[in-house]
Amino acid sequence: MEGSKTARWVIAMLALASLTLSPWQAAAADPLDQELVTLVHLGELQGRAAEEMKRLTDQVQRAQSLGLPTESLVDKIKEGMAKGIETPRIEQRLILMINHMKLAKTLLKATGPSGKNQAALGGKDRALAVLSEALERGVTPDEVRSVHRDIGEGNHEVHPDALAYGAKGMALMKEGGLPPDVSRALAATALRKGVEPTNLMDLARELKGRGPEFREHPAKLRDIQNAVERGHRMEKIISDLRSRPDTTKPQ
């Protein structure tokens, strides 16, 4: 009888120990939670109100619950804290980023094909991150749909990555002041011709950097369009472009 009582006591202690350890281990097992807790502490050390810091971490957790990637949001909090930005302004920025991500997700779902590419969409955050950046850089949802239509011309199946990089390429060219239609057509044609997204980004940055030159001399832009259309190697197009002096800049 006495032994039975002690056995029950031992079992109760073991159960209590497991209950005590479980929440600690569960919390520590989630690196995001751990990082957010640390961010709140760091914010407090900077003299920020804990409630305000909590609102920032709430935004990250909201994004997580929506199935959105959180890494860029955490980075933005750290950036804002390092730059001494007021906490409410950081929060506004996070809300905007989340809205872009939600929109990007909706666009990718709406334009996403079935089959393996749909599976790729579900498993990867890259397309979502790149398309979010494109939206942030000023591409509109209608323009994204147009890019999708242009890339898919001729029944080409559009991979989510292709759509995202196409939109980002268009965004960069638009930032350089190139006409939206030309930017969209150039990005879509390049992807349809099998140009690697990284090469398209290089071209788009080059065109953005020399935007005034192309605005001044539209014929030069048409030459590049033709070269892309004819399927010339992108590395060659970019090296040719770089070897030509920018006529709008003082030498």
Next chain:
Amino acid sequence: MSDRERLLHRFIDQDLSPEERLAFLETLNRDSALRERLIDMERMLAGTAELPRLTPPAEFAAQVVARIQPPTRGFWERAHEWLTAPHALQWNPAGALATACILLALAWLLNGGLPKPPSGGSALQTAGHSHTAPTVYVRLALMNPTAESVTITGDFNGWNPHGMPLVKTANGLWTLTIPLKPGRYEYMYRVDGKWVTDPLASDFIPDGFGQENAVLDVREGLHDGAPQEG
């Protein structure tokens, strides 16, 4: 069965003590009915002894054993019986302590070791890049002959406010080579404490706080040790 009848049976079976036997014989001498009953029983026994002795067939024993063996039960029946039958728990403190240690060790192993407690520095480390991806050495440079100090901070170092210091070389060129995993990074310089966008960056993006971050796209394909200009 009456007492007289029981005594009679015990007498036939020679189960009486000497005193009981003497007493029974005196009774038998006086009681003629009892005497007749004894004679009848002895006749019956004698007749029984004359009956032929029956011997069982050879397989009889095996058949009987087969009938009295319990039926074989399945695993689940035995398991159910074991689970539902009452068991006595025999234990001692040393055994209980050893069991507890084994359980804790198992839990520790299953969780990949005890988690490290949060530390202040962990948040300032860049996360999310594959450890298996090749390292690319990126050389960053900023021309500023008048600067007293130049540091760099960005996604790759968790926007550590202290940043990573650049080294001043001849002609006022500040440089730093950093190992990075392939990926996209935003960053800024701090020149004498002021935030400055890298004018040589290949791309820029508004930081959402009124300034522009430089963007660094680190790609795979470059060999380790081959610097990639930032």
